[in-house]
Amino acid sequence: MGVRRWIEGWPVYRQWTRHDPTGHGAAAQSRVSANLTPRTAGADKVVKSICPYCAVGCGQNVYVQNGAVTQIEGDPDSPVSRGRLCPKGSASLQLTTGSAREHHVLYRRPHGTKWERLDLDTAMDMIAERTIASRAKGWQWEVDGARTRRTLGFASLGGATLDNEENYLIKKLFTALGAMQIENQARV
Known part of the structure; x- marks a missing residue:
């Protein structure tokens, strides 16, 4: 009885007995994978976006749950990428949720060795002042x-x-x- 169960659990056997010779259907699923749910299942909404890494402009579906990004995948409706993303685009979730993401402006003074936080208004004023001064000079x-x-x-x-x-x-x-x-x- 154990051997028969092992043979019936074998993917090749399931492919031929369930008329799925290419192995793209249920024959390819294990008991574990049959019970898995997609990472996007709990999303409240899907926002269309574009990958920020290069000039190709691959389409992305950004899945949002409770106001936070939970998953980013390729957009199958995109005429540019047709649902595909390169490795960098596939890892773009870390741009929004990664622990290394900065959420404030950092500034290092000339000849300084440490970064200091600035509010956005101060940083924008510094940029404007330096642009005007460089232009005049x-x-x-x-x-x-x-x-x-x-x-x-x-x-x-x-x-x-x-x-x-x-x-x-x-x-x-x-x-x-x-x-x-x-x-x-x-x-x-």
């Missing part, structure tokens, strides 16, 4: 007699995860500020 009205109205005091290097609209707005901003060096990592 590096402003060029003319170069070799030709009117330029530009600054070489700062530059912009966009990330690969920015979409066309974001890149367009960044280009407009830095051009309006007079910057000359405006580049994007996705094109490099």
Whole structure:
């Protein structure tokens, strides 16, 4: 009796006796896997998103339960990735729930050795002040007699995860500020 039960539990035997020769159906399930529930079963809602890692823009389904992200999977409705994610995209849950995620601004003063916390308003004011000062210090009205109205005091290097609209707005901003060096990592 024990041998027969062992043979009937064998996946190849189940494939042929249950008319599942490819082993994609119930024949491939064990008793343990038949009782498993998906990690997404308890989600209150599913939010469509895009993977933040590269310029491909793979679609993601973000599963939320009680206001917290519980799982991130590939979006099968995405024409870009058709439900597939690379290893980095598959691990993107840690971006929201990982213990190494920072939830506040950190600043290290020039020649400093320690990071200090800043509130967002203070950090944004520091960025604005430094941008204005760099622009004023590096402003060029003319170069070799030709009117330029530009600054070489700062530059912009966009990330690969920015979409066309974001890149367009960044280009407009830095051009309006007079910057000359405006580049994007996705094109490099």
